[in-house]
Amino acid sequence: MSIAFLALCILWLALITYAVLGGADFGAGIWDLFAVGERRRHQRKLINQAIGPVWEANHVWLIFLIVGLFTVFPSAFALLTVALFIPLTIVLIGIVLRGAAFIFRTYELDASSRSAEVWSRIFSTSSLITPFFLGTSAAAVASGQLAIANGNATTDLGAVWFSPFAITIGLMAVALCATLAAVYLTVEASLYGEPDLARTYRTRALIAGAITAVLGALGLLQSPFAAPQLWDGLIARALPVVIITMLIGLATAALLYWRRYRLARIMIILETAFVLGSWGLSQYPYLIPPHVTIANSANDPSVILALLISIAVGMAILLPSLYYLFSVFKLPYPVPGKTEEVQALTDETSR
């Protein structure tokens, strides 16, 4: 196993983590769009409480992914930024507006004011647009149709990243984010003593999950001709993983149906990991099919080694910090520094 492959596996794990955490933050924004009627204020408060403390940290996984990619595969990164200039620029605008609008609406003094309403709309719309274009960009890479020749890329004007296949995958990404968020929000709503909201999000999670599954199936059906190389890899290597992915999806739905929200949360995280894992497995050993491989775009091994050492040291500080953050806001386990009242509250609701 080459050191570049090892680094790619770590980057892929970071991608999965970003999808599971950052994706859910986008999903929460999407549900904000559907927050109407009398219970809107409740729903928005729940969403603010759920993503407020963690969204900035979740967002950093994307930064980590980008700098990791351009350190380990500098030439592949340069090709992607040229070829996918348009969707990535839209993604960037989406990310900026999402973050800024969320913070503006949270700190707007009067939550029912007109400007708070405008920021809420910007927040939810950009939360919808960003995962869509991230999905179409991923599909464009997987399709193997990006115009790359002799180490130079041409900017794609939409023929590849806005093909029916790419649109299907983009929509699937949106649906998956919405499912993730809805499942998490069932847990959050029960934690904050809002059983009605928990039921609402249970229904939504089931619907969004079903849509994700349908879109995923549509994507698979298109693959043999829209992304032939990916399809071949899938048949050759990833078939068992794809089948497991489908089974996990069914298990998530069943757990939601029986209102085992915490277990469903674990299952939907696994589901996301398996979706991305089967993509990676099908595409191996190509970074950008059909020409750019792990081997022909990897950086000098000494640089990758230095990066891996730094990642190991960094993670030794990062992971305990991250665990602390999630323990204080999301997990029921006691940690030092958490006030007793908060611990008592979480103990009670998790029982």
Next chain:
Amino acid sequence: MSNLLAARAQMGTSLAFHIIFSALGVGLPLLLCIAEGLALKYKDPSWMLLTRRWAKAAAILFAIGAVSGTILSFELGLLWPTYTKFAGAVVGLPFALEGFAFFIEAIFLGLYLYGWDRLSPRAHWFCSFPIWISGLASAWFIVSVNSWMNTPAGFVFKNGKVVDINPWQAMFNPATPYETIHMMLSCYVATGFAVAAVYAFSMLRGKRTAYHWKALRLAMAVGAIAIPLQIISGDANARFLATAQPYKLAAMEGVFHTASGVPLSIGGWADPNTQKVYYAFEVPYGLSILAKGDPHATIKGLDAYPRNDWPIVTATHLSFDGMVGAGFFALLIGVLFWYFAWRKKRAWQEHRWMLLGILLTGPLSFLAIELGWMVTEFGRQPWVIVGYLRTANAATTAPGLNISFSLFALIYLLLSFALIRLLLRLARAPFPPIKLPWSATPYTYQGDQAETSTERAGV
């Protein structure tokens, strides 16, 4: 606009915008940490009130810093793919390490801003330490990349390919200690004086309470400690440039001809066409003394370099003198304020003219950051990586850069407008009651007059 110009305009706007928030992101956490520490130590409600106020502003400023920083990390690739291919191979490591530092900052920021009721007072205060430490670390890592662009190291360029890469050597390149320390200090200077300016403004409008006075003195302490160190660091930078990047120093000082006993030109218009500096105030032998410590030392002028390798001389010289001017003005204000304190002349510290001076220093310090950054960027042109990659060859081939630049310019305008509006409204909002960790009853701010009279009686 040409592709190159549009790319430069977009990158320049993005950096000019982001640098404000990154400086505050480094400086404000230290103020929060000190203020909360003082509140807990002296069980003082007004320190706690200040901490809560600053934390609110910090939440908004940091979020804008995070999103504008994301723009930059994308733009490195979207606008300068050739640069990123080259730089990613060599200095990807400090970028990744900066990512980690940012991660730690974001995690503890979440704990700090949302953890008031979930963490014990001491645990909450402890959470402020990783924020300012990792903020400093971020600044160091990112600026080490800029240093590398000025004095590239840690690789061999052979047959159009980068080989024999040593990422550690690249990160610790010759310019790193000079540039990084200068940037880190600038964050404390700017944040200190900017926060002081806010409270000087309130005091000028008659709100002379213990609360405002505490905020002013803490901010002035941070700014006034940082500014003399910053001037010493600036001097070290200039000496370093005299040997490492003489063309940059020549552009900063407007030196066109190599000579000995070179005067220091303060201000003026450095014209590269006539190779003269107009309307400058000249200090005889000044530059030779400052750069080399000898009045007759030889200073390399721009004539030692081919014309098409010259930096953007006029802008570099003006930016440099503007930065230095702002820095010395801040030094004067800081020294005066604490001199009066030492002589126990509180009335002079609070004097209208003193407060007006502080009010002016706030924006000037941020102007100094912007100008200092322009010095290093204009002074490095026409190169993006000195000696290896010209800026003109680094821009993307993607179409529609004009549209992209216009879109981002619009976004920055929108964000600035919304941010200023929100911060002003926050500043004007009445103080909500806050929970004090050492008392069962929430504390409500008693209003301006009451506290002023008791405080004054004590003086």
